[in-house]
Amino acid sequence: MNDWRIYRGVGQPHDGVRRLPEPPPWRDFAADQDGAESGPEDSSSARRLGVRRRLVENYAPRPAEVDAVNAALYLRRPLLVTGNPGTGKSTLAYAVAHELGLGTVLRWPIVSRTTLHDGLYRYDAIGRLQDVQLERAQGAEGAAAAASGIGSYLRLGPLGTALLPAAEPRVLLIDELDKSDLDLPNDLLNTLEEGEFAIPELERLADREPVVEVLTHDGERVSVHGGRVACTAFPVIVLTSNGERDFPAPLLRRCIQLELEPPGEEQLTAMVEAHLGEESVTAGRDLIARFLDREPGEVVAADQLLNALFLTQHAPRAERLTRERIADMLMQPLDRTR
Structure with missing residues (x-):
C-alpha cells in the first residue's frame, strides 16, 4: 500500500492500526530477546545500544570518554557525566555493563x-x-x-x-x-x-x-x-x-x-547502523548530514535523528515534501523558544 498513514483524520473508523509496522528497536518494549545476543542483560540494554549490539565496538568513543571510564574503574569513584540531551550520557552506563559483562544495569x-x-x-x-x-x-x-x-x-x-x-x-x-x-x-x-x-x-x-x-x-x-x-x-x-x-x-x-560532546559523523553512523541497519545509513545520508550541519550551539538530540530516519523510511520515496516535513517536525532544536 502506497499510503503510509495509519491515522487519516477523516473521522471514519477503520482497521488501519493492523497495518502498523513493528516499533523502532529502541521503543520495542515487548521484544522477547530470542534473537538478541545471550547474556545477563535486560531488554533496556538492547533498546539503548541497538539490537545489533556487536556494532557497539564501532562506536569509536573519544579518548576522553575511555580515559574517564577507566579512571572511575581504577579509583572506585562515581563518574559524573554532563552534556546536552541526547549525547549518550545514560547509554554510557549500558555500554560499560555490556562490554565488561556486568549484567543488568x-x-x-x-x-x-x-x-x-x-x-x-x-x-x-x-x-x-x-x-x-x-x-x-x-x-x-x-x-x-x-x-x-x-x-x-x-x-x-x-x-x-x-x-x-x-x-x-x-x-x-x-x-x-x-x-x-x-x-x-x-x-x-x-x-x-x-x-x-x-x-x-x-x-x-x-x-x-x-x-x-x-x-x-x-x-x-x-x-x-x-x-x-x-x-x-x-x-x-x-x-x-x-x-x-x-x-x-x-x-x-x-x-x-x-x-560529553555531541556525537560526530563516525559515532552517528555507528549508532544508526546498530539500531536500524546499514541500509538506513545509506538511505538517510541527507538527514545525517542535516543533523551534523546544524547551527553552532543548536541543541538536537541523536534520538531525534533516529526517529526521523525510522519514520521517513516508511514514507514513499516519491513524497519528498512529506519526508522533509516529517524531518522538520522530528528534528526541531530542543533549545528553540516557542
Whole structure:
C-alpha cells in the first residue's frame, strides 16, 4: 500500500492500526530477546545500544570518554557525566555493563521529590501492620509469625542493591541528578564515600534476628547481616546531568567528571547502523548530514535523528515534501523558544 498513514483524520473508523509496522528497536518494549545476543542483560540494554549490539565496538568513543571510564574503574569513584540531551550520557552506563559483562544495569531515575532513602531501601510499615492485625484476628500464633517476617516488607532500592557484597561490581545509573532537590547531592556524600549504609529497622532486631532475607531492586532475595549493607566491590556508578545546575564541591571531589560532546559523523553512523541497519545509513545520508550541519550551539538530540530516519523510511520515496516535513517536525532544536 502506497499510503503510509495509519491515522487519516477523516473521522471514519477503520482497521488501519493492523497495518502498523513493528516499533523502532529502541521503543520495542515487548521484544522477547530470542534473537538478541545471550547474556545477563535486560531488554533496556538492547533498546539503548541497538539490537545489533556487536556494532557497539564501532562506536569509536573519544579518548576522553575511555580515559574517564577507566579512571572511575581504577579509583572506585562515581563518574559524573554532563552534556546536552541526547549525547549518550545514560547509554554510557549500558555500554560499560555490556562490554565488561556486568549484567543488568540498575537504574535510579531522579525527580524533584527523590530522597536518598528512595535509593537505599523502602520499608512497608503500614503493610506489615495490616498483616499483623489480620493475623491477630485469626490467632496469636499467626500474629507472632507475621511480626517476625520483617524481610517480606523491606525492599532495597537501586543504590542499596548496588552496594550489596559481590565478587564483581554492579553498574548503577543515577539518571538526571540535576532534577533533584538541593539536598540529595549532599545526602549522597557519605554513602558514596563509605560504600555502606544501615537499615535501622533491621538493626533494632539484630539481637533476635542477626540475618534477615530482603528483596533486592531486581526482585531477588538476599541476606542482610546485622542490619547493615556494605559493598565488597564498589559499584560502577554513572551519574548524569544536563548541566542545568551546579553541584556542591564535596560531590565533585568524590567523582570523576566527564563532559560529553555531541556525537560526530563516525559515532552517528555507528549508532544508526546498530539500531536500524546499514541500509538506513545509506538511505538517510541527507538527514545525517542535516543533523551534523546544524547551527553552532543548536541543541538536537541523536534520538531525534533516529526517529526521523525510522519514520521517513516508511514514507514513499516519491513524497519528498512529506519526508522533509516529517524531518522538520522530528528534528526541531530542543533549545528553540516557542
